[in-house]
Amino acid sequence: MPRKPTTKARLLFFSNELQQWFEKSHRPLPWKGEKDAYLIWLSEIILQQTRVEQGLPYFERFREWFPTVQDLANAPEDRVMKAWEGLGYYSRARNLHATAKYIAQTLNGKFPTTYEGIRALKGVGPYTAAAIGSFAYELPYAVVDGNVYRVLSRFWGIATPIDSTEGKKQFADLADRALLASPLPPSKHNQAIMDFGATHCKPKSPLCAHCPLSVQCAAFQQQKTDQLPVKAKKIKKKNRYFHYLVVNAGDRVVLRKRTEKDIWRNLYEFPALEWPEAKASEREIRRSAPWQACIGERPARIEQISPPQQQNLTHQKIQAVFWEIHLEGLPPTTTELAPYFLADRKNLSNFAFPKIIDWYLGDNSLYLKLV
Ligand code: SF4
Known part of the structure; x- marks a missing residue:
């Protein structure tokens, strides 16, 4: 009987296969490879709770109307709200504007360069801080968004609810270990796992038949792809x-x-x-x-x-x-x-x-x- 691979061996397999997949298949998006922390921050705030296709024109508009953090800070609130119109979750636009003013006035227009400094900005949670820190400065922090939860829970066969305190911690630890095992720099590894979740290991009909991870993917092997990830709470509207x-x-x-x-x-x-x-x-x-x-x-x-x-x-x-x-x-x-x-x-x-x-x-x- 073949021996089960160790956790370390699976981490290496996961990160190496992901790297090869990324080099062939990653999605071209306007903010990819961007190193300007302000533009990365804009794209991340716009994409919170928003699909990429829907967020794209908003990112383009913000970049055109407010090319620097100073431009955004100096803009009248009505103009910022107009640029955001139709995107929903309007508190994000208000936070964006308030934060731009804070950076322009209190931090002399300089975007923070440490994880803690980025995390302290209004409207920036652990995911956004990890994304900005890794994309702009190669800080070794793993992003954990809906795509990452899905890929990790399926590959590792983890049924802990992703919206529970225990699940959040378990997935954050695993995501960090995968990032540290990766041959890619933090920015590319984070991008790779998010792209993989968005375009390959999709919520419905994941492309398992052509998946480089399938030989070691617990959900695929146990035919549980439609049961993972698990969510505990259902939102009542x-x-x-x-x-x-x-x-x-x-x-x-x-x-x-x-x-x-x-x-x-x-x-x-x-x-x-x-x-x-x-x-x-x-x-x-x-x-x-x-x-x-x-x-x-x-x-x-x-x-x-x-x-x-x-x-x-x-x-x-x-x-x-x-x-x-x-x-x-x-x-x-x-x-x-x-x-x-x-x-x-x-x-x-x-x-x-x-x-x-x-x-x-x-x-x-x-x-x-x-x-
Ligand atoms: S085999 Fe299927 S479920 Fe597993 S990682 Fe690949 S696409 Fe996702």
């Missing part, structure tokens, strides 16, 4: 319903900036009523706080009601209904309206909106009336 009042006053429309600690902070929206369901009567809408604040007793006609539109966030399912309202007579003054305000319809593209409002503006007759 909260349902929320927004009724947007699209109040038209001549060629202007009422908006406000979301400032509360909630989703979409610092983005713009129409006056919104959050309601227990997607259905609301005209009477309920007319008596609602946003109607009272923006229209009050002025004569106004409800012209159209959209069917509910849906947007899925990680923890919430949003349904939005748009009420198109025509305000007759003189609009309220700026003081009467505050914190709402009137914006020219032709300038709506200057504002950063949540995706669900962008869809509505892109789809709806409101938009057609503007051009």
